[in-house]
Amino acid sequence: xxxxxxxxxxxxxxxxxxxxxxxxxxxxxxxxxxxxxxxxxxxxxxxxxxxxxxxxxxxxxxxxxxxxxxxxxxxxxxxxxxxxxxxxxxxxxxxxxxxxxxxxxxxxxxxxxxxxxxxxxxxxxxxxxxxxxxxxxxxxxxxxxxxxxxxxxxxxxxxxxxxxxxxxxxxxxxxxxxxxxxxxxxxxxxxxxxxxxxxxxxxxxxxxxxxxxxxxxxxxxxxxxxxxxxxxxxxxxxxxxxxxxxxxxxxxxxxxxxxxxxxxxxxxxxxxxxxxxxxxxxxxxx
Amino acid sequence: xxxxxxxxxxxxxxxxxxxxxxxxxxxxxxxxxxxxxxxxxxxxxxxxxxxxxxxxxxxxxxxxxxxxxxxxxxxxxxxxxxxxxxxxxxxxxxxxxxxxxxxxxxxxxxxxxxxxxxxxxxxxxxxxxxxxxxxxxxxxxxxxxxxxxxxxxxxxxxxxxxxxxxxxxxxxxxxxxxxxxxxxxxxxxxxxxxxxxxxxxxxxxxxxxxxxxxxxxxxxxxxxxxxxxxxxxxxxxxxxxxxxxxxxxxxxxxxxxxxxxxxxxxxxxxxxxxxxxxxxxxxxxxxxxxxxxxxxxxxxxxxxxxxxxxxxxxxx
Numbered sequence: 198x199x200x201x202x203x204x205x206x207x208x209x210x211x212x213x214x215x216x217x218x219x220x221x222x223x224x225x226x227x228x229x230x231x232x233x234x235x236x237x238x239x240x241x242x243x244x245x246x247x248x249x250x251x252x253x254x255x256x257x258x259x260x261x262x263x264x265x266x267x268x269x270x271x272x273x274x275x276x277x278x279x280x281x282x283x284x285x286x287x288x289x290x291x292x293x294x295x296x297x298x299x300x301x302x303x304x305x306x307x308x309x310x311x312x313x314x315x316x317x318x319x320x321x322x323x324x325x326x327x328x329x330x331x332x333x334x335x336x337x338x339x340x341x342x343x344x345x346x347x348x349x350x351x352x353x354x355x356x357x358x359x360x361x362x363x364x365x366x367x368x369x370x371x372x373x374x375x376x377x378x379x380x381x382x383x384x385x386x387x388x389x390x391x392x393x394x395x396x397x398x399x400x401x402x403x404x405x406x407x408x409x410x411x412x413x414x415x416x417x418x419x420x421x422x423x424x425x426x427x428x429x430x431x432x433x434x435x436x437x438x439x440x441x442x443x444x445x446x447x448x449x450x451x452x453x454x455x456x457x458x459x460x461x462x463x464x465x466x467x468x469x470x471x472x473x474x475x476x477x478x479x480x481x482x483x
Numbered sequence: 484x485x486x487x488x489x490x491x492x493x494x495x496x497x498x499x500x501x502x503x504x505x506x507x508x509x510x511x512x513x514x515x516x517x518x519x520x521x522x523x524x525x526x527x528x529x530x531x532x533x534x535x536x537x538x539x540x541x542x543x544x545x546x547x548x549x550x551x552x553x554x555x556x557x558x559x560x561x562x563x564x565x566x567x568x569x570x571x572x573x574x575x576x577x578x579x580x581x582x583x584x585x586x587x588x589x590x591x592x593x594x595x596x597x598x599x600x601x602x603x604x605x606x607x608x609x610x611x612x613x614x615x616x617x618x619x620x621x622x623x624x625x626x627x628x629x630x631x632x633x634x635x636x637x638x639x640x641x642x643x644x645x646x647x648x649x650x651x652x653x654x655x656x657x658x659x660x661x662x663x664x665x666x667x668x669x670x671x672x673x674x675x676x677x678x679x680x681x682x683x684x685x686x687x688x689x690x691x692x693x694x695x696x697x698x699x700x701x702x703x704x705x706x707x708x709x710x711x712x713x714x715x716x717x718x719x720x721x722x723x724x725x726x727x728x729x730x731x732x733x734x735x736x737x738x739x740x741x742x743x744x745x746x747x748x749x750x751x752x753x754x755x756x757x758x759x760x761x762x763x764x765x766x767x768x769x770x771x772x773x774x775x776x777x778x779x780x781x782x783x784x785x786x787x788x789x790x791x792x793x794x795x796x797x798x799x
Contacts, residue, residue: 228587232587233587234587234590234591236535282768285772290587291531291533291586292775294533294535295533295724295728295767296768296771296772298535298721298767299725299764299767299768299771300764300768302718302721302761302763302764302767303761303765305757305760306757306760306761306764307757307761309756310757310758416717420594420595420598423591423594423595424595426591427588427591427592427595431587431588458602458603458605458606459606459607461599461603462599462602462603462606465595465596465602468592468595469580472580472588476580476581476583476588477584
C-alpha cells in the first residue's frame with residue numbers, strides 16, 4: 198500500500214468518523230438521562246435522509262427550508278415519543294429498550310411500505326473535489342464533516358456551559374437529588390430526547406447526498422453507533438467523539454485493505470478488544 | 484387440568500402429522516422452530532438480560548451444520564450437535580465478556596454480534612458470500628432421507644421437545660433458581676456475597692440457551708435446504724423478542740404461547756414482508772403499554788378485575 202493510499206484512507210476515515218460521531222452523540226445524550234439506548238435512533242437517521250430526498254429532490258424545496266422542516270419534525274417526534282411512550286416506562290430499562298425496538302420496527306416497516314425498496318439518490322449539492330498532496334476529498338463530505346464538528350462543539354457548549362446542560366449532568370449524576378433540588382427531570386428528559394432525535398435526523402440528512410438511500414440504512418448506522426458508544430463508554434460525550442474518529446479510520450483503512458464487508462468484522466474485533474481490556478469503554482465509568 | 488396440559492399437548496403434536504395436510508404440517512414445523520428459539524431466549528430474559536441478536540446464534544448453528552455437510556461431507560446428523568456446539572462456544576466467549584457488565588452492554592454487544600455474524604458469512608465466498616449455500620442435505624433415517632414434511636416433522640419435534648425440555652428442567656434445578664437471584668443489581672450483590680459466582684452462572688445459562696438455539700438453527704437450515712445471510716437477520720431476533728414479550732415473561736409458558744400464536748397467525752396472514760413486522764410491532768407496543776404481563780397474564784387480570792367488582796360493589 199502506498200503512502201498516498203494510506204493518507205486517502207485516513208482522510209476518509211476522519212470525515213466518516215465526524216459523521217458517525219454526530220449520530221452516536223444523540224444516543225449518548227439520551228443514555229445519560231434515561232439510561233436506555235434508543236433503538237429507534239437509526240430510523241430517525243433514515244427518516245432524516247429520506248426527508249431530504251422527499252423535500253429537496255421530489256418537492257424541490259430550497260435546502261435551508263428542508264433542513265428547518267427536518268429539525269422541526271425531529272423535535273416534534275422526540276417530544277411525542279418521550280411524552281407518549283418513554284415517560285411511562287422510566288426506570289424499567291428492559292421495557293424501555295423493547296419499546297424503542299418496537300418504535301424502530303414500526304417506523305422501518307412503514308418506510309418500506311411508503312418509500313419502497315428502490316434505492317434513492319440525492320444529487321450532489323457541492324460538486325467538486327479538494328486535492329491536497331495526492332489525497333482527494335469530495336467537497337461534499339468535507340462540508341458535512343465540518344458542519345458535524347460545529348454541531349458537536351455546540352453540544353459541548355450546551356452540556357457544559359448552560360443551565361439546561363447543568364441540569365442534564367445533575368440528573369446523570371444522581372436523579373433523586375437533582376429532583377429534590379428542583380430540577381424538572383421530565384422536562385430535561387424531553388429536551389434530551391428531542392435533541393437526540395435532531396442529531397440523528399441531521400446525521401441522516403448530511404449523508405443523504407453521499408450514500409444511496411433505502412429504508413434499511415438506519416440499521417447499518419445504528420450498528421456503527423452502538424459499537425462506537427460501547428468503545429467510547431456509555432454516556433461519555435468525549436468517549437463517543439474519540440471512539441467515533443477511531444472507528445471511522447479503522448473502517449476506512451480496513452476497507453482499503455480487506456474490503457468493505459470484512460472491515461465490519463475488524464470493527465467488531467475492536468469492540469471485543471475493548472470489552473476484554475477495558476469493559477467500561479475508553480472513557481466510561483464502571 | 485393443569486397437570487394434564489403438557490401430556491395433552493404432546494399427544495396432539497404426535498397425532499397431528501397423521502391428520503394434517505402438508506401445508507398445515509409446514510406451519511407446525513415453523514411454529515416449532517420459533518417456539519424453541521423463543522423458549523431459549525426466555526432463559527436469558529428470565530435472568531434480566533435482553534438478547535437483541537439471538538438470530539446470530541441461529542445463523543451460526545445453521546452455517547456450522549451446512550459447512551460441515553456441504554463443504555466437508557460430514558453426516559447431516561452430526562451437523563445438528565455441531566451447530567449447537569459452535570453457537571454455544573460463541574455464546575461462552577461473548578457472555579464471559581459482557582455478562583459481568585450492566586445489562587445494556589450485553590444487549591448492545593449481542594446486537595452487534597448478530598449483525599457481524601451475517602456480515603462475516605457475506606464477506607467470504609467459501610462461506611457462500613451474499614448468495615449463501617444451496618443444496619443442504621437432510622439426514623436419513625435407516626437409509627431413507629427425511630425428504631417429506633411428514634418425515635422431517637419428527638426430527639423437528641424431537642429437537643424441539645429435547646431442547647425445550649432441557650430448558651424447562653433447568654429452571655427448577657438449584658442452578659435455575661440461583662439465576663433468578665441475579666435479576667437485579669442488589670440481589671446479585673447479595674448472591675455474590677454468599678459465594679455465588681454470578682458472572683459464571685449467567686454465562687452458563689447463556690451458553691445453554693444459545694446451544695439449544697444453534698441445534699435448532701442447524702435443523703432449520705436442513706428444512707430450508709439452503710442458508711444465506713438474509714435468512715436469520717435482526718428481524719428474526721426482534722420477532723423472537725416480540726413473541727416472548729407478547730406471551731408474557733411471568734411464566735415459562737408465556738413466551739411459548741406468544742411464539743405459537745403469533746407465528747401461526749403470521750405464517751397464515753402475511754406471505755412475507757413489512758406488513759407482518761408492522762403488525763407484530765404494533766401488538767408489541769400495545770402489550771408493553773397496556774398489558775405489561777403479556778397474554779399469559781390475561782386470565783389473572785380478568786379474574787382480579789372480576790373479584791374487585793364483587794368485593795366492591797358500585798356505590799350509588
